[in-house]
Amino acid sequence: MQAQKTILVVEDERSLREAIVDILCLKNFLPLVAKNGRDGVKLALAKHPDLILLDLIMPEMDGMAALKKIREDAWGATAPIIILTNLSAINGNLAADALAHRPTYYLIKSDWKLHDIVKKIESILAS
Amino acid sequence: MRKNTAISTSDEIILKLKLLAREKEAVRRKLAVTAKKLAMTATRLAITAKEKEGVRRKLAVTAAKLKTSYETLEKKVLDRTKSLEMSRVKEEAILLSIGDGLLVTDEKGNIIIINATAERLFGKKSKDVVGKMFSKVIPLENEKGMAISFEKNHVITAPTTSSPTANPSYFFMREDKTRFPMAIMATPVVLNGMVIGGIKIFRDITHEREIDKAKTEFVSLASHQLRTPLSTVNWYAEMLLAGDVGVLNEKQKKYLDEVYRSNQRMVELVNALLDVASLEVGTFLIEPEPTDICKLTQSVIDEQRPQIDAKNLTFSFLCGKDVSSMQADPKLLRMVMQNILSNAVKYTPEGGNIALSIDLAGKKNLLLKITDTGYGIPKNQQNKIFTKLFRADNVRDKDTDGTGLGLYIVKSIVENCGGKIWFKSPYGNVKCGTTFYVELPLDGLKKSTQ
Structure with missing residues (x-):
């Protein structure tokens, strides 16, 4: 049997975090969780997960700052990271930041089904 | 004697x-x-x-x-x-x-007049700058603090052209290191056909920028706050419906489906409101890239196929053979297509016809035409059809899902992209359906900076 892939879920909203964790467990992934950007960066750099799901608006350190920190790391520079947020990249700064730090995808939670997010994760990990 | x-x-x-x-x-x-x-x-x-x-x-x-x-x-x-x-x-x-900063230069760019507002804005005295080169004594910079080179500085080059130049992204750093953004209008002074100097009007737009920023932040935050509970309902209902945590009975499935679909409607409404807010705040990003219009349209049609089939509509799509790839923002173009196509599908009764065609209109424009045999738009309401939140009387009871935002968004996008939209709906005793026309410039969109 293939080794379980580790997915780091960085999400401050409990209900959403638990839903993601549930579906990941169900689909045979190994979820790691962090409730803010700072913990997320720590866990990411310590555990080198196969993929990171990253929220943007969070306490302590926001997702964009976390993404920047992870990208500065040698491993993190190429790690697959999906920004999973409800914040539309409608202002220029956010869009420019997102472009600069190269997330693999930028998905809006309310537009995406959980099962489709899992499919996305699977396709990234398969490639 | x-x-x-x-x-x-x-x-x-x-x-x-x-x-x-x-x-x-x-x-x-x-x-x-x-x-x-x-x-x-x-x-x-x-x-x-x-x-x-x-x-x-x-x-x-x-x-x-x-x-x-x-x-x-x-x-x-x-x-x-x-x-x-x-x-x-x-x-x-x-x-x-004059309440705005005013600066007059001769044809060589030497300052002749500087008014009080400009003195205050730049923190310079008239006696220190009059007679000196504008570009030397008042160096402008861009948003990132980099000096704007002479060739790129439209404010300086304006006197050599004959029309006014306005560029929003100029900044000036005062000697006390305070910096402010400026709106500048530079106009050449023309006498007997000769450019003899230039007038530059400056305005400190710090306040406007702050308001814009506050609006954008509000929109961003509101979107985040509104979407979070909607996402929660979405995801849990989705897992329940998918049987991820056990099989539901028919009744439970039906009820949950209602919850899910209503929630979906809320998501769409929030998205539409966000689009409207972005359009109004002026932060709508236009990101043009070479786009295959026919392919994009076909994918929009495929998305709507279930609704088209459910109503037994006859649908035809014709993409002109000369239509090739053009510079367009696929995201925005998709929104335009989705809206006008879904309107045609929604407002055409069962068994009706919809014909969509895309072709070149002259050498410079692309014309998109969609004709349906639907309910039409009542004559007395045709002038309101692009108004925000407006819904025509004859469709309110037929489709309760509409937000009244679709055409408003479409019009805003099309006009922002330099195109136009119009329609014909010969609404009389007999309903003759509606034809919508969207014309877009072929030379494509200019990338928006904000």
Whole structure:
């Protein structure tokens, strides 16, 4: 049997975090969780997960700052990271930041089904 | 003998006297003539004197008149000079007191006039900058603090062109290191067809920027806050419906499906409201890239296929063979297509027809045309159809899901992209359906900076 892939879920909203964790467990992934950007960066750099799901608006350190920190790391520079947020990249700064730090995808939670997010994760990990 | 002698003496005397008398008479006559002459001369002199007096008097009157005229003239000149000076001072005062910063340069770019607002804005005194090169004493920079090079500085190059130039992304750093964003309008001064200088109007737009930022932040935050609970409902309902945590009975499935679909409607409404807010705040990102219009349209049609089939609609799509890839923002174009196509599907009764065609219109435009055999738009409401939140009476009861935002969004996008949208709906006793036209410039969209 293939080794379980580790997915780091960085999400401050409990209900959403638990839903993601549930579906990941169900689909045979190994979820790691962090409730803010700072913990997320720590866990990411310590555990080198196969993929990171990253929220943007969070306490302590926001997702964009976390993404920047992870990208500065040698491993993190190429790690697959999906920004999973409800914040539309409608202002220029956010869009420019997102472009600069190269997330693999930028998905809006309310537009995406959980099962489709899992499919996305699977396709990234398969490639 | 003595007697004779005596006689002769007296005769002589008489003779002499007579002679004398005659001579005297002659003298008297002469004198009388002279006197007469003198009298005449006197009379003439008197007349001349009188005449001279007349002339003198006339001259005096003329002189007095001249004096008055001169005085009046002098007063007039003085008044005129004063009023000219006043109006010059007034004009200068007006120029210098304009609420916006004003700077006038000659054709070489040397500063001629700087008004009080500009002095205050730049923290410079008139005496320190007048006569000096504008680009030297007032160096402008871009958002990132980099100096704007001479060639790229439209404010400087404006005098060489004939039209006004406005560029929103200029900044100026004062000597005290405070920085402010400026809106600048640079206009050449043209005299007899020659550019003789330039006028630059500056405005500190710090406040406007702050308002814009606050609006954007509000929109972003509102979107985040509204979408979070919607995502929660979405995801849990989705897992339940998918049977991820056990099988539901039919009734449970039906109820949950209602919850899920209503929630989906809320998501769509929030998305539409966000689009509207973004359009209104002016932060709508336009990111053009080479886009295959026909392919994009086909994918939008495929998305709507279930609804088209469910209503048994006859659908045709024709993409002109000359239509190729163009510079467009696929995200925005997709929104336009989705909205007008879903409207056609929604507002055409079962068994109806929808025809969509895309073709070139002239050399410069792309024309998208979608015709349906639907309910049409009532004549008296046709002028409101692009208004935000408006829904025509005849469709309110047929489709309760609509937000009244779709066409408003479409129009905003199309117009932001330099295109236009219009429709024909010959609504009378017989409903003849509706045709929507969208025309987009082929040379594509300009990338928006904000």
